[in-house]
Each structure stands twice: as structure tokens, then as C-alpha cells.
Amino acid sequence: MSAPERILQVDIRRGGEAGDYERFEVPERENQTVLDVVTYIQRHLDAALAYRFSCRVGVCGSCAMTVNGRPRWTCRTHVARVVRGGKLTLAPLANLPVIRDLVTDMTPFFEKWQAARGRFVPGDGPRGEMAAVSPGDKQRMAASDAIECINCGVCHAACDVVSWREDYLGPAALNRAWAAWNDVRDGDRNGILRAVTSGGGCHTCHTHQSCAEHCPVSLNPTFSIAGLKRESLKAKLRGELK
Amino acid sequence: MLETLRTDILIIGSGGAGLFAALYAKKANPDLDVTIAVKGLVGKSGCTRMVQGGFNVALSKGDSIERHFMDTIVGGKWLPRQDLAWALVNGAVKRIHELENEMGCYFDRNPDGSLHQKAFAGQSFDRTVHKGDLTGIEIINRLAEQVWARGIHRLEEHRAIALVPAKDGSGIAAVLLIDMRDGTFRLVQAKTVLLGAGGGPSMYRYHTPSGDKACDGMAMGLRAGLNLRDMEMVQFHPTGILAGNDTRMTGTILEEGLRGSGGYLLNGSGERFMFNYHPHGERATRDIVSRAMIEEVRAGRGTPNGGIHIRMAHLGPEKVAKQFKGMVKRCADCGFDLAGGNVEVLPTAHYMMGGIAFEPDCTTTLEGLFVAGEDSGGVHGANRLGGNGVANSTVFGGVAGEAMADAIAKGADWREPDASVVEHEVGRCLKPFARKPGDLNVIRETLLDLMWDKAGIVRDKELLSECLAGLDDLGEQHARAGLADSTRAFNLTWHDWLNLESQILVSRAVAQAALAREESRGAHYRSDFPDMGELETTRYTTIAMSKNGKLKTGSKPVAFTIVKPGESLIDGEAGAPPTSHEAAE
Amino acid sequence: MTPLSYALQRGTAMLMAPLIVIHLAVIIWAVQGGLSAEEILSRTRGSLPWGVFYGLFVLASAIHAGIGVQTILREWTPLGRLASANIGHGLIVVLWALGARAVYAVVWA
Amino acid sequence: MSVSGLTRASRAHPGFVAAFIHRLSGLALALFLPMHFLALGLALEAGSFAGFIDWTNQPWVKISESLLVTALAVHFAGGLRLLCIEFLGLTRAQGLWISLVLAFASGVGVLFLLRAF
Numbered sequence A: 001m002s003a004p005e006r007i008l009q010v011d012i013r014r015g016g017e018a019g020d021y022e023r024f025e026v027p028e029r030e031n032q033t034v035l036d037v038v039t040y041i042q043r044h045l046d047a048a049l050a051y052r053f054s055c056r057v058g059v060c061g062s063c064a065m066t067v068n069g070r071p072r073w074t075c076r077t078h079v080a081r082v083v084r085g086g087k088l089t090l091a092p093l094a095n096l097p098v099i100r101d102l103v104t105d106m107t108p109f110f111e112k113w114q115a116a117r118g119r120f121v122p123g124d125g126p127r128g129e130m131a132a133v134s135p136g137d138k139q140r141m142a143a144s145d146a147i148e149c150i151n152c153g154v155c156h157a158a159c160d161v162v163s164w165r166e167d168y169l170g171p172a173a174l175n176r177a178w179a180a181w182n183d184v185r186d187g188d189r190n191g192i193l194r195a196v197t198s199g200g201g202c203h204t205c206h207t208h209q210s211c212a213e214h215c216p217v218s219l220n221p222t223f224s225i226a227g228l229k230r231e232s233l234k235a236k237l238r239g240e241l242k
Numbered sequence B: 001m002l003e004t005l006r007t008d009i010l011i012i013g014s015g016g017a018g019l020f021a022a023l024y025a026k027k028a029n030p031d032l033d034v035t036i037a038v039k040g041l042v043g044k045s046g047c048t049r050m051v052q053g054g055f056n057v058a059l060s061k062g063d064s065i066e067r068h069f070m071d072t073i074v075g076g077k078w079l080p081r082q083d084l085a086w087a088l089v090n091g092a093v094k095r096i097h098e099l100e101n102e103m104g105c106y107f108d109r110n111p112d113g114s115l116h117q118k119a120f121a122g123q124s125f126d127r128t129v130h131k132g133d134l135t136g137i138e139i140i141n142r143l144a145e146q147v148w149a150r151g152i153h154r155l156e157e158h159r160a161i162a163l164v165p166a167k168d169g170s171g172i173a174a175v176l177l178i179d180m181r182d183g184t185f186r187l188v189q190a191k192t193v194l195l196g197a198g199g200g201p202s203m204y205r206y207h208t209p210s211g212d213k214a215c216d217g218m219a220m221g222l223r224a225g226l227n228l229r230d231m232e233m234v235q236f237h238p239t240g241i242l243a244g245n246d247t248r249m250t251g252t253i254l255e256e257g258l259r260g261s262g263g264y265l266l267n268g269s270g271e272r273f274m275f276n277y278h279p280h281g282e283r284a285t286r287d288i289v290s291r292a293m294i295e296e297v298r299a300g301r302g303t304p305n306g307g308i309h310i311r312m313a314h315l316g317p318e319k320v321a322k323q324f325k326g327m328v329k330r331c332a333d334c335g336f337d338l339a340g341g342n343v344e345v346l347p348t349a350h351y352m353m354g355g356i357a358f359e360p361d362c363t364t365t366l367e368g369l370f371v372a373g374e375d376s377g378g379v380h381g382a383n384r385l386g387g388n389g390v391a392n393s394t395v396f397g398g399v400a401g402e403a404m405a406d407a408i409a410k411g412a413d414w415r416e417p418d419a420s421v422v423e424h425e426v427g428r429c430l431k432p433f434a435r436k437p438g439d440l441n442v443i444r445e446t447l448l449d450l451m452w453d454k455a456g457i458v459r460d461k462e463l464l465s466e467c468l469a470g471l472d473d474l475g476e477q478h479a480r481a482g483l484a485d486s487t488r489a490f491n492l493t494w495h496d497w498l499n500l501e502s503q504i505l506v507s508r509a510v511a512q513a514a515l516a517r518e519e520s521r522g523a524h525y526r527s528d529f530p531d532m533g534e535l536e537t538t539r540y541t542t543i544a545m546s547k548n549g550k551l552k553t554g555s556k557p558v559a560f561t562i563v564k565p566g567e568s569l570i571d572g573e574a575g576a577p578p579t580s581h582e583a584a585e
Numbered sequence C: 001m002t003p004l005s006y007a008l009q010r011g012t013a014m015l016m017a018p019l020i021v022i023h024l025a026v027i028i029w030a031v032q033g034g035l036s037a038e039e040i041l042s043r044t045r046g047s048l049p050w051g052v053f054y055g056l057f058v059l060a061s062a063i064h065a066g067i068g069v070q071t072i073l074r075e076w077t078p079l080g081r082l083a084s085a086n087i088g089h090g091l092i093v094v095l096w097a098l099g100a101r102a103v104y105a106v107v108w109a
Numbered sequence D: 001m002s003v004s005g006l007t008r009a010s011r012a013h014p015g016f017v018a019a020f021i022h023r024l025s026g027l028a029l030a031l032f033l034p035m036h037f038l039a040l041g042l043a044l045e046a047g048s049f050a051g052f053i054d055w056t057n058q059p060w061v062k063i064s065e066s067l068l069v070t071a072l073a074v075h076f077a078g079g080l081r082l083l084c085i086e087f088l089g090l091t092r093a094q095g096l097w098i099s100l101v102l103a104f105a106s107g108v109g110v111l112f113l114l115r116a117f
């Protein structure tokens, strides 16, 4: 209790598309996430600081930002794990338009999600019962491995190819497409392969693995995208994709 | 000038209720112009996304809709409105199939490939459908994907602030919104409106709901003259993380399974205490454990930070780390060692059973306004079964979507908004900018403590009266507190101010209803009236705002339209749910 | 990248993998064993298998490198899709032509 | 891509570094290879072995040919690693692959250089 309060130096990028860093001093606490630091600043130092969060436990994927140069979820990033020499540098996520301060516009991210056919299309199975799918089924496991995405955009921000190629669909959207393709109940699985091979599709990925490296929930979009690359190639060779 | 938009159907909120309503409305008539306005992003805000446990539905052989119904009624201590509970358990069957086969949710399976349904507290049958312990993400992501694909308009980061009635009093005409991104007002006219803002007891010191929930929907309902019911019924979850008041994670849930699988609750001196309160120890029901924890802390036997320790290490840290992977990781991310050490916990406010009174077709007393999900009241009575929450929002969301499309097919049209209400509400929201900046933090902290200490898990007349007096005082402080007028674009502090206004109003409703119920029942425990009253004469509380702005409470008898206390729909069957409350514990 | 250029690039890579091993082994062996250029050339001259070997190698590397450079231009320079593609295709032709000439020199000249 | 971009913290992991080296070595190959072909062709077309040997004994030729071989080895190993990830789904073994790449590449480079002079 009596130990002198330690102070964090926090630089935050303020403003819209163009902006500059501003320094804040925040008392360090034992249990403190980066989101708590930002909240402290908004509540006590600068009421107009803009940031986004919702669930505060790592399920909604709203709170991601760039922390000391890396994209991260902030509600579950303990300050002690990322602070360097008592300093934190915060910026909005890369590769998305900035609304203000730490808030980005995720519209392009979700547009790509749709463009990759990142959604279920019902098949012609009976609607009133549950398809019998063994949990050990290979495709089922592949779908399960990729599905727990919280659409936080961290991988999208980490991927250099997304910044190099505007039309690249990006790791999150393609990862979702892979889960969809592995869903045996889906009614148009070739449609997924068609979607991910047009424009900046899966073959645009250079296997940088920054996506897998940064995904806060340990998904592996690299692996999913590799799957799409193989399966779409196979389908092309078989002449199933026109 | 105020920007005005027009749409056929306006939906407030994008939880299970809002998204299902949008999809159903579009399905009923693809030509309808459907708009979702939401305080956060579509699919990324609200509590449906946070559902861990799962979705209750009677599907297996041996289970039945009647059994699910009886569990709901008995769990709700005979307070639920029975036709609503019936609609819930019936609709759940259809909804779960839609989620799986039309939306694409891929729920967990048994080894033989059939659907897995797990046990959840307070139920006579294992009927909770789930996807691991992240069921909410699966449901909301799949719903949002379908919504994005269907030409449904989105007004994201648009906060609803008022339900605007028609000039001629014929019903609802529009909803007034703040575009949070640029801070401007926007009036959206609609033929029908769904309120699905998801309630959420976020005015308690410790609470589980997402940060965007501030009881806005209920507050708007009260201001629009709607009736609310069961507002004293606030459900607490026994194990919320305690990490200090400056942390957002404080109050978030540690899963029930920890206690269920043999975790210990230890007081400040490191002793187990649950057996002093109940023969089932840590495995007693949510309300008993919550109360015992609070009493232990109040008696001065809490941890240094005023909590209780949960300890799992005796079960073997490796085993715990494996069985509760997600929880252990979540704790580790926040600096706690759940598998090997102690984690400080306290009960945390989780769910509001009460809300806006509505009919089985989701209509309300305001023509054209529909309500569904946690904003609505009457389905769960005095307690909600784990797993009935997401069933409730998705079932009634779909019902509302269909009913709204239907109302339009039958001729519902745009109404002329009452401009004086619009003007008044805009003025209300802008008021703080004209005042000297005040300290919202003090007001928020005071509110959180006030509700926690005086209208929380254990209540009595004195505490509740103090609470109401405190709320009056806070209301005045809040009205005086101004905001620095720097920018209105994405100004969270302005929204904190607006949140507090909703929270203070709804807190008052909770405290008044709690004062009115002079008995203990379900989630509502009065230490001055510890017994539950006669089931046969069960009454539910009502609350509404009168013209002078004061809240007026009343009560009405529960109509036992389907089953009476002492009876059961499934008599004779082995394992029939108990009909008295003792046995239900 | 289009699926076709992807397939070609990865395909040529797979094809070149064994070729490279052989090529490197030969060079290292030659250098280690102190073989002179003359001795090397005396073995390749007039050999059809070596001709096919290096012919394939050159063709594959031309395609492979052309596509690779096209992608790099697309990603790291302001050149658009068309310009990058033209340069990439140009490179394929140039590499192939130069490579073919070298193979000719090594095997037949 | 700016210099500060190059040092982005989010790139500080083996996968990106490997991809980056792979690209640079690929680029180097693409630039060197035409010269290599050209030189080979020219030298041999001149028809005399002696000329060719003289030519290969020039230090700059030795150095650039060594670099070419090193780049080829590096790129080859990186390419194998990438093909394994993309076609065999080898994700867990990334670390191993990266070390193999470096070991192999430096091995070849050193060997070649040792004997070349």
C-alpha cells in the first residue's frame, strides 16, 4: 500500500486519418489491462478519448488496437506483459480506416468477410433435425478448429499483404471461408472456392504467418488459407470451378 | 435541422432478439426496408455473444416441452407469465433447428454424431445445446453473417435515446438516435419498432453484462409510459472476478462448473464456509451460494479486498488447466493463477428477469412498438434458468420480426412524430454541455456501491429506503453534472452521462419494486421477510412512470392459465420436476 | 495471384527442387573434387540428359521468377496489375531466351 | 514500404522473417540469374575454354557466383519450408524448418566459398 505509485508513460495516437501522439501519465496497478489504462485516461485525464470495447472478456473482438507496434486485444492484455521501460504506445489497428483516436471502421473487414462467402448456405438436408456428424470426423474437426474467431481484426491488421494489396480478402475472412467449406451441411461448397479464388483471394497470401502469430484466440489462418489454396486448385483441376 | 430517415421496420439492438427479428421480418417480406440501429457494432455488442453455457431446448427422447415448461415455472417460483413461458419452450425447438440448419451454427455432438445436450443447474433433464463454452459467439456470428448478406440496413454506433410517439397518440412514430461517431442526432421514422436493447443490471458494483448495456431500453420504455414488471428480480451469479474497481474485468464471470466440479470457496482466513450455510456446500444453488458469500464478507470474514477466494488447486493444477482451459487462460491473461492459486471472487449481477410487459406476439401497450429479449419481462418470473436467456431472446426476436412484418401487411403506416417530444429529448441529452463540468466518476462509483449495498443480494426495508433516498440525491447530482464541450464525435464520456441517466432511473424501478415485494422469492431476498409467500396467491409487481415523472408501483395476481401450484403437467413420470420451491433448490 | 499463376509458381518450385539439389551437388562435388571447368564441360557436352535437365531448369526458373517478380512489383511498387504483369511476362521471355542460350552453350556449342 | 514499416514489431517473428528473406533471395536470384546466363553463354560462345577459365577466375565473378549459389540455397530451403506449410499442412514444425533453412543455407554457402578460393 505504502509503496510509491509507479507511473506509466502512455503515448496515444489521437485524431482521425491523420493524427499525432499525445502523452499521458497513468498510475500503474497490479491488475491492469491495456483497456483499463485507456479507460483511466478517458475517465480521469481526457474525457474525449475515443476507444471501443464491449464484452471486456475477450469474446466480442471490439477492443483491438496496436500496442507497442503489435495488434492485440486489449481487454485481456495485462499491462505487465507488454509494457517496455514503463512505456506503452497505443494506436488504432492498422489496415482499417480510422474513425477517431483508437477506433477504426470495421466495415471493409466485414465486407471482405462476405466477399469470401464467409457464411453458411443451407443444404438440402432436413430442416427439422440435426445432421449426424461425428465429432471425430476430419472435416468437422477442421471446421471446429477454425470457427472460434471473434472477428477482432487483429490478424487483418498484422498481415502485410493486406496493406500491400487493397483487394486481398485477408486472413480472417479466408479463415471463415475455410470453416464454411469444411461444413458438410453447406449447400454450395464450390461457391466458397469460387469466392476465394477471384480477385485478391487465397492465392494472394504469402504465408507470412503474422496472422497465426497474433491471433489472440490461437487460431491459425495460415493453415486455413493453405487448405483453401489446395482445395481450390484441386477443384480447378477437376474442372469443378467454372 | 434534424436529419430524418424512414424505414419500414426499425430494430434497436443486435443481440439474439434484434438479429432474429431482422431475419424474420425480411423472410416474411423481402421487400420490407429493415434497419438495425445499435449502440455498438452489429454482432459485436450485447450479451448474447457472451453466452457460455448454452441454449435450453427439449429435444431428446425422455425430455418434453412440458418438462421444460415445468422446470421454467418451478425455477421461476411460479411467478412467470405462463403463456409466455409456454411460447418460450415451444419456440425453442423451432429456433434451435433454424440456428443449426439455416444460420449454420454447428453445435457440439455426441460421439455417435447426435446433438449433445448438457446438464445445467436447476433442470430435471440435460437439455442445454452448446458449442463448447463459447455458444454465444457461434450464435451471434452466424446470425450476423446472415444479416450482412440480406440487404438489412445498419446504423452502427447509433444510440437510441427516445421512443417518439405519434402526434395524434396513435402509437409509436419514430426513434430518436445519436450517431455516436459524429455526435449528431438522427430521427428514424418506422412503421413498427422493436426494442431489443437487452436490459442488463450494469448499475451494480459487480456485473457481468457487456459495456454497451445500460438499461437504456427499459429507461426509454418507462419514459414512453410503458408498464414494466418483476423489476425486483435481478439474478446474481456467485463467482465474478474481483480485480479491483479500476478494472473492466471485475465482475466478469468465472464459470459455474468450477464449483460443480469440486472447487472450494474460502473466506479470508482460508476456511471453507459453505457448509455452515447449506448441506450441499459449494454445490448449493446460485442464490444460496451468493447469499452465503455476501454474509461471510459482511461479517468481516472476507479477503483483504472484500471478496472470497475460489481454489481449484486441490484437484490437481494440470487437471484443472485441462478441464477449464478457457477460464484458466482468461485468468492468466489478467494475472491470476486459477489452476494453482486462489482467485478472488464475489457474486455479480447477471440478468434482469423483469422488464417491459408484453404479449406472446411481442406487442406492447404502445401501438407499433414490440419488445423482445432481456428488455422484456414476465417470461422467467423470479429466476431464470441458465440456458433460458438466449432461448428467450432468439425465440421472441423471431416472433417479433414476423409480427412486425405482419402488422405492416395489415396496414401499419408511418405516423407523424410528436415534434415536442423530439425537441424535449434532444434538449435532455444536450443539457450537460451547458453545465459546468462535473465529476461523473463520483456519481458512477456512488451508484454502483449504492445498488450493491442496498438493493443487492440481501435487502430489507431500511436498506431499500436508503437506496431510494440515495438515488434521488444522485439523480440531482447527475442533472447538475456538466460535460466539457470538446467534441461530440465518439465522446464516450457523454455516453457515460447518458448511461448513468438510464441506470439511475431503472435502479429506482428495481428498488421500488423490491420494496413493494414483502417476501423472499427466487432472486429477491428480503432479510426482513425471509419466507416465501403462498404460491396460490402469487402476485407480480408492476411499475410505470406517471405524468409527473414519478414511478408508480402496483401488483397483480399471476394467472395460472396452464398449471396451478401443486400440479404438474408431467405427473406420474419418473423424475418429474418438483413442484415446491424447497425441492427445486 | 490468380490460381493459375499460383499453380505455375508452386509447380515450377516443386519441379526445380530436385533439379536444384542435383545442380548444387554437382557444383559442390566439382569444386570439392577440384574439377576444372574444362572437365565439367567435357562431361556435359553432347549429353542429351544434361540438355533436358538444364533445359527444364531454365524454363521452370524463367516462369517461376517472372511470376515472382510480377507479384513483388504489384505489392511493393505503385505499378498496377497490367504493368506488373507485362514486366513479369517480359522477364519470363528474357530469362528463358538467355537461359536457353546458356544451355546451348554448355551442352552443344 | 517505409523503413519504420520494416521494423514494425508485428513482423518480429520467424514466419515473417523467413518470408522476407525468401523474397529478398528470390529477388536477388531473379536479378542475378539473367547475368549468370548471359555470362555463361557469352563466355562459352567465344569458343575457348581458356577464355572461359580466365573469366571464371576473375574475383568479381567468383564473388557474384558465390552469392548466387548462396541465395539459391537460401531461397531453395525457404521455398521448401513454404511448400511444406502450404501443401503438407506442417504448421507446428515451423521453428524446426526455419533452423533447417539457416543451417543448410549457411552450410552450402560456406562450403562453396571455402573451396572456391
Ligand SMILES: Cc1cc2nc3c(=O)[nH]c(=O)nc-3n(C[C@H](O)[C@H](O)[C@H](O)COP(=O)(O)OP(=O)(O)OC[C@H]3O[C@@H](n4cnc5c(N)ncnc54)[C@H](O)[C@@H]3O)c2cc1C
Binding pocket: B012, B013, B014, B015, B016, B017, B018, B037, B038, B039, B040, B045, B046, B047, B048, B049, B050, B051, B052, B053, B054, B055, B056, B158, B159, B160, B161, B196, B197, B198, B199, B208, B209, B210, B212, B213, B214, B216, B217, B253, B350, B351, B372, B373, B374, B375, B386, B387, B388, B389, B390, B391, B393
Ligand atoms: C456473461 C454472460 C453469460 C451468459 N450466459 C448465458 C447462457 O449460458 N445461457 C443463456 O441462456 N443466457 C445466458 N446469458 C444471458 C443472455 O446472454 C441474455 O439473456 C440474452 O442474450 C439477451 O439477448 P438480447 O438480444 O435481449 O440482448 P443483447 O444480446 O444484450 O443485445 C442488446 C443489444 O442492444 C444494444 N443496445 C443497448 N442499448 C442500446 C441503445 N440505447 N441503442 C441502440 N442499441 C442499444 C446493444 O449494443 C446490443 O447490441 C448470459 C449473459 C451474460 C452477460
Ligand code: HEM
Binding pocket: A205, A206, C009, C010, C013, C014, C016, C017, C020, C061, C064, C065, C067, C068, C069, C071, C072, D019, D022, D023, D025, D026, D027, D029, D030, D033, D075, D076, D077, D079, D080, D082, D083
Ligand atoms: C532459379 C531459381 C529461382 C528463382 C529465380 C526464384 C525466384 C523467386 C521469386 C522472385 C519469388 C517471389 C517472392 C515473393 O513473392 O515474395 C519466388 C517465390 C517463390 N519461390 Fe522461387 N526462385 C527460384 C527457385 C526456387 C526454388 C528452387 C524453389 C523451391 C524449392 C522456389 C520456391 C519459391 C516459392 C514457394 C515462392 C513463393 C513465395 C511467396 O509467394 O512469397 N524458388 N521465387
Ligand code: SF4
Binding pocket: A061, A148, A149, A150, A151, A152, A153, A154, A155, A156, A171, A172, A175, A214, A215, A216, A217, A218, A219, A221
Ligand atoms: S482469426 Fe483470430 S485474429 Fe483474426 S479476427 Fe479471428 S480471432 Fe481475430
Ligand code: F3S
Binding pocket: A158, A159, A160, A161, A162, A170, A171, A204, A205, A206, A207, A208, A209, A210, A211, A212, A221, A222, A225
Ligand atoms: S499474415 Fe497474411 S500473408 Fe497469409 S499467412 Fe497470414 S494471411
Ligand code: FES
Binding pocket: A053, A054, A055, A056, A057, A058, A059, A060, A061, A062, A063, A064, A073, A074, A075, A076
Ligand atoms: S472488449 Fe470484447 S474482446 Fe475485448
